[in-house]
Amino acid sequence: MSTTEDFYAGSSETTDGKVFTVSGQDWDEIAAGLGEDGGDAQERVVVNMGPQHPSTHGVLRLILELEGETVTEARCGIGYLHTGIEKNMEYRSWVQGTTFCTRMDYLSPFFNEMTYVLGVERLLDIEDDIPEKAQVMRVLLMELNRISSHLVCIATGGMEIGALTVMTIGFRERELVLDLFELITGLRMNHAFIRPGGVAQDLPPGALDEIRGFVALMKKRLPEYAALCNANPIFKARLDGVGHLDLEGCLALGLTGPVLRSTGYPWDLRKTSPYSGYETYDFDVQTWDTSDSYGRFRVRLNEMHESLKIIEQAADRLAKMEGEPVMVADKKIAWPSQLAIGSDGMGNSLDHIRHIMGESMEALIHHFKLVTEGFRVPAGQAYVPIESPRGELGAHVVSDGGTRPFRAHFRDPSFNNLQAMGVMSEGSMIADVIVAIASIDPVMGGVDR
């Protein structure tokens, strides 16, 4: 038992055995405490890691059974970030749903919006009516988002093994992507930009130049990651062979995304069931054949290059689409109001306000009905999965014919993939647990929703 009476780091007796709260440099006390009262000093130790542990990738709680430094059993405790987004969406209109689901997996907001919106559009039967420009903008934003998400994965993964330079340069580049998001959508995160029927706004002037500048810069910067990490002996020593999970294991546990592709299986929903016109872009599915954390790192690094290729193609297409619509032509679905930059920041477009308040009473009624009541979606259910940076992300959208989602359930890849934590880390060293989890890249906002 601890010798000092520390309120925060003491020990207590429970029916399950002695409980120690450790705060560092107190291993001797624990070892001595374990042997006290005729106890067995070799007794197994169950360690609670998290939910506030900096190396667990968010508010993830790990319950590890240790023998020395070897993990004999590992379990996850999740739910610390559960915010009831799915339930809340049942009390908002179909358009407002995007505002909620964008907050789930906060590192890939556009993907959350996209899968939900695709489900709603399928139920509305307007999949073929979405303007081409909206589809290209969606692809552009998703691929930018894939880069920013993979950068955070590599950055935090690097930080967790002590490679702080990887972290600083990762977040440096991510900042550039967030700047682009801010330019295009007005927000750095939680955009609610992809809406049923299209996207919220047209591209602002100058956005394409910024995007091209970003692509050119990234083409110089991405090789820096490769130079820093790919053959770095310390980096490789920490990642090689860690968190091994082969193809059979991935399929049994439902793992998708970079983890599945690191086994050499080129499964990518952008290729196998294309949406938003992905079949018209030239890019390759990246795989690796080591089934380990290092392979997943390389897959993500290579995928960023592929995303740059798609972004370039999308930017070229957008350059030829100036002035084209970005929202479905059906005025019973398209959001009536538009935003504009005023002297005091972004707000309602004054032209639109003038139109509904001064020119057309029908326009006012129409605006009011669509904004307060919203449109109705025919009864039925749809599931349109997309390839998020972490794997198959799908929204099971159910409508009862009303103006609100009857049920929206998100099959989040982080939630599913985290199940493999035990398989990947049992029998390994405790330090490798962190690497294995970082290679799954779970985002707790998406896990807990």
Place this chain on the structure above:
Amino acid sequence: MTDDNPEITAVPAETGEVRAVGERQGMFGVKGSGDTSGYGGLVAPVVYPAQAQRPYGGWFDAVADGLDPLIDAVVIHRGEITFHISAANLVAAAKLLRDDPKLRFELCAGVSGVHYPADTGRELHAVYSFLSMTFNRRIRVEVSVPDADPHLPSLCGVYPAVDWHEREAFDMYGLIFDGHPALTRILMPDDWPGHPQRKDYPLGGIAVEYKGGSIPPPDQRRSYS
């Protein structure tokens, strides 16, 4: 005005759509006020896509052939196929989906619970999404159980991937997956009362006051459905 007039509530389903579950009343979300417009008296059935008849078209028939004796109903809507399967047949169907070389559904993407309070006798639905990577096919399997006896077999033994998904469906809807190795709450705290995503569980919330006005919590605002 609808409550005391049983003739109006018995609205026939629209042509071709026969699975009516519950009904929708009124139009503007106003209840119990002196609505003199007449729209408040509207009653419309809530109609879900009806059962499909053979041939289903494309590869749908091949999958239906493989599962044939285990299927209760097939619904095809917006190009997606849903097999309604009874709880008793679920494990057999899942084994067939996974092992039959003509089906080869390697991946179970998960379970999503849905609560239909008006679907009397089968209020709770568990909706599975299966993916065949070999043939690039995706199907949905729907199992419905009564609220009074929310038991269905666990698919953990066939598809270990559904472990957490089933725990989530139990947590949120109270669906009991018999045979699950550890069916405990996963997102809510262990001692949480009730199953939060059921339709009879309130959303909760408090009114927000802003500049003298008071905005009620979302579940007490006007609802147009």
